Amino acid sequence: MFQILQKRKLNDSMTLMVVDAPLIAKKAKAGEFIILRVNEQGERIPLTIADYDREKGTVTIIYQIVGKTTMLLDQLNKGDAIRDFIGPLGKASELEGHKKAAVIGGGAGCAIAWPQAKALHAQGTKVDMIAGFRNRDIVILEDEMRAASDRLTIMTDDGSNGNKGFVTDALQKNIENGADYDLVVAIGPLVMMRAVCSLTKKYGIKTIISMNPIMIDGTGMCGGCRLTVGGKTKFACVDGPDFDGHEVDFDEAIQRSRTYSEMERAAARDFKCHLMEGVEHA
C-alpha cells in the first residue's frame, strides 16, 4: 500500500497527489510513468511521474478526472493509501544535447510536459513553454511551468486570458520570429500532437511526443499499448512513451484510443449515479 502524503486540487477536474514511494523516487527520471490500481477490483492505469523527491522518497502524480478509475482515485485523501503503485516504467526522455527547445502542453498534457521542461531547463537548454487550455479557469501549474522555462506562453481557445488561439499558432509565431528551436516536445491530446508534428515537419524541427495508449501491465507483456512508429510495431510502455512525432501513425493511434470509449462512458455514468444515490440516501 502506498500512502498519500499530500493532495491538492489544481482545477475542477485536475488533482495533484504526492505519494510515499521511496524505491520509485530513487530511480525516477523525466518521461517515466507509474501504473496504479486504486483497489482490488480496480483497473490498472498509467500516470506520468510529474515530480519526485529522492530524499523524501515521494513521487508526485497529476491526474485529470475522466473516468471511473480517476474518480475513485480522487475519492482518496491525504492519509489514505493506494493499493498498487508500480514503477518507474517506460524509457526516460532523451533530452540531452539540445540548445533551444519549445515544450508544448495541451490541457492535462501540461502535467506530463512540465517535468520534461524542468529536465531540459535544469540541463541548461533554453526552454520556451507553450501551454494550451480551453479557457482561463482551467489553467494549471502556471507557476511551476514559468519556473521551468525561460518564457511561458499560455493560450486559451476562447481568449479568456488575452491570448486567443491554439498552441500551434503560438509555436508558428515563435518560429517565424526566429526562435531557433532544435527540439520541440509536444504533449497533449492526439489531435493536438498531430497538428504540432505537421507544423514542425514543415520546418524540419525534431519533435518528441509522449504517447498514452491504453495499457495494462506496462512491462511489454500484453501488447495492448502497441503503436505503429516508422512502419514498425512498438510497445509504448517499454519502447516509449516518448517517440519521434514525425514517425507515429496518428490515425491508427486515434482509432485505438477509442476502443473502450462506450464502455468507459457507461462505467463512469453508473459510478456517478451510484455516488448520487449515496448522496440522496445520506
Place this chain on the structure above:
Amino acid sequence: MPDRNPKKTPMPEQEPDVRNKNFKEVALGYTEEMARGEAARCLHCKNQPCVRGCPVGVHIPDFIRSIAEGDYEGAYRTLKLTNSLPAVCGRVCPQENQCEHNCVRGIKGEPVGIGRLERFAADWHMKHGKEEESHGKPNGHKVAVVGAGPAGLTCAGDLAAMGYSVTVFEALHTAGGVLMYGIPQFRLPKEIVQKEIDTLRKKGVKIETDMVIGKVLTVDELFQKGFEAVFIGTGAGLPNFMNIPGEGLVGVYSANEFLTRVNLMKAYRPEYDTPIIRPKNVAVVGGGNVAMDAARTALRLGAEKVHIVYRRSEEQMPARREEVHHAKEEGVVFNLLCNPVEIRGDENGKVASIECIHMELGEPDASGRRRPVPIDGSNFRIPVDCVVMAIGNSPNPLVRSTTEGLEANKRGCIVVKDESMATTREGVYAAGDAVSGAATVILAMGGGKDAARSIDRYIQAKA
C-alpha cells in the same frame, strides 16, 4: 489383481453446452471411488517407465499405490517429495507426451490416468489434509527470486525448505505468473493457485508484488542489498504479432492481453472495472494451448462463433489433446491449414474480417514437421469482429538488458549451463520459459528445482 479395463476411468465434466457459458472448472475431478478404481489399473512396473516421462520424476507407482489403499494423504506426501504444485500439474501437464506417454497400459489401451490421480490426491489434501510442516532451519543466507511463475515459486519453495531466507519479486500485482494471468479459471481455478502460494508464504517465503526488476531495482542492486544469489524466472511474456496489415485495428488483441483482461483483471466479473470487447465472431490465430484457451474464453464471454485459424494440420497442433477435444465439444470451429494474410477493418477502424489463405504441407522443415506452404489464389475471408493473436511469446528483455554480463541467445532466451542453470553471471541462475522459450509448467518447475540445488551448492561452497 490389477483392473483389466482398457479405458481410463472417465472424468466427470460439465456438459459442453452448459460449460461454454460459464467460467467454472470444466473437469470436476474424481470421487474417491473413481480414484481407487483408476489406481487399481496401475501394474506397478518394476522399471517404472512412467517416472522417466515426468520432468520432475514424481514417484508415480508409489503415490498411485497409496491411493489404491485409500491413504490419500500419503499419496499427497509422496507427490510433494518431487512436485511442489501437484494440484496445478495434475490439471495442466501435457500428460499424453510425458508420464502417460510412457505408461505400459497405454500399449494396449489407454494409459493410467496419472494426471487425474495426481489432481485427486492434491485436491483431497486441500480439503481434508493437514497443514504442512513449515520452514527448514534458517541458515542465515539470503536469495532473491525474480518472477513468481512456476519456475520462481518452485525454486523459492525448495530453497526455503533448505533454510534459506527467500524473497520473490513479482512485476504484477499478483503472484503466480501464467498460472494467474494466462491459463483460464475454467481450466485452473485461481483459488488453487493462491492456496499453493499461501502454502509457500507459510513456509517463510516473502513475496513482494509490484516490483519490476530491471526498473525499480536491478539485479546488481539485489546483490548490493545482501542477496547472495539471484534466480531469474521471468518467463516468456512478450507477445509476437504476425506483422500483417490490420493488426492495429480496434478488436485485435494479443492472447496475453485478452487472457490477462479476463483472468488476472477478471473482466468477466461485473464487480471488476476491467473493460473488454464482447465480440460476436472471433478468430483466434494459433494452435497451442494459448490459442485453445483464448478461443474457449471468447465463447464464455458470449461469442456466437469462434474460429481457430492454424497454418498446419491437427496432428501438428502443439496444444494438449484434451484441450483440443474440449474446444471442439464446446463448438469452436477449426480452420486448419489456413494462414491469415490481412485483417480488414470497417470505416471506424474496427475489425470486420480476417483474410486467410489455404496452405498445403510441403517438405519437412528444421523442426521435422512438414512445412506449410500457401496455395496461390486460395484466399477467403471470415467475417469477425475480433481477432486474437496466439502465435507465441518470447522472453521479455527487461532484466536481460539491465544486467551486464547476462548473455542471451538470438531468440532472447537466457543462456545457462546444462543442469546447473547457472547463467553467464556469477551467482545468477535462471530457468523456465525465460531460458527455454515458451514451454510447459512442469519443465519450468523442473528447472526451478535444478537451480535451487545449484544455488545451494554455490552458496555453501562460498560460506
